[in-house]
Amino acid sequence: MRLRETEIEKNSFEVSIGFEDLPFDTTEIELTLGYSDGEIPVHFSGMIDEAAGQLPRRCDIRAGYRILDVSRPEERLDGLVVGGTFFRLDKIVTGQMKKSTQAALFVATIGPSMEEWSRQLLKGDEPALGYIADVAASTAAETVTNLLHDHIGEKMRSLGLNITNRYSPGYCNWSVSEQHLLFSLLPENFCGVTLSESALMHPIKSVSGIIGIGPDVKWKDYICDRCGVKDCTYRATRRRESLNPKL
Numbered sequence: 001m002r003l004r005e006t007e008i009e010k011n012s013f014e015v016s017i018g019f020e021d022l023p024f025d026t027t028e029i030e031l032t033l034g035y036s037d038g039e040i041p042v043h044f045s046g047m048i049d050e051a052a053g054q055l056p057r058r059c060d061i062r063a064g065y066r067i068l069d070v071s072r073p074e075e076r077l078d079g080l081v082v083g084g085t086f087f088r089l090d091k092i093v094t095g096q097m098k099k100s101t102q103a104a105l106f107v108a109t110i111g112p113s114m115e116e117w118s119r120q121l122l123k124g125d126e127p128a129l130g131y132i133a134d135v136a137a138s139t140a141a142e143t144v145t146n147l148l149h150d151h152i153g154e155k156m157r158s159l160g161l162n163i164t165n166r167y168s169p170g171y172c173n174w175s176v177s178e179q180h181l182l183f184s185l186l187p188e189n190f191c192g193v194t195l196s197e198s199a200l201m202h203p204i205k206s207v208s209g210i211i212g213i214g215p216d217v218k219w220k221d222y223i224c225d226r227c228g229v230k231d232c233t234y235r236a237t238r239r240r241e242s243l244n245p246k247l
Contacts, residue, residue, distance in 0.1 A: 109207070
């Protein structure tokens, strides 16, 4: 599927994604909750269906990316220069991206409505549904990011280039504080996402990060056994894949 994109500034693109474009079903929510396909308890199934049913009307999807040149300082092994700014990516991310000649800095969000509904439920009489709604929102945000990642990959391959896996501040030992550096290189209020002083994105159900680009880079799976972060989106993704290898 080819998505439409609009160049809003030089080398900065917003990609049009509708909920109907997402390869999304309730199985993803079940797997994120830790249940294999078909093993979800009956009393949760109705809640999952209700939460999933809210996604089409509560998702305000926006996504985009900016392409910048990359270089690697000879004296530093823990980071790369992206768009003239040094990112201390730590060894894991630097190692995966060291052959990059460019990078895509990206942002994707489903907007605030789903998280606001989840918060109301958690504070009210339906905390279980509120929790499942939050999981559904996070799953939807990751699904949007997957689609954006695929779109960037297709575009780069049409130019004879390869891409790496994606990495976000706060994961793989890359300090979350460098979120400020990442956002400083994006257009202001890019895709409607802003950053707090503590590097928290608003809307919360948003994903940002970096993807390496170049003729010699390779896609590699996340190296979870070398990372100390246990509560991690990437680790959860690998667990979902182990629970249902067909996905």
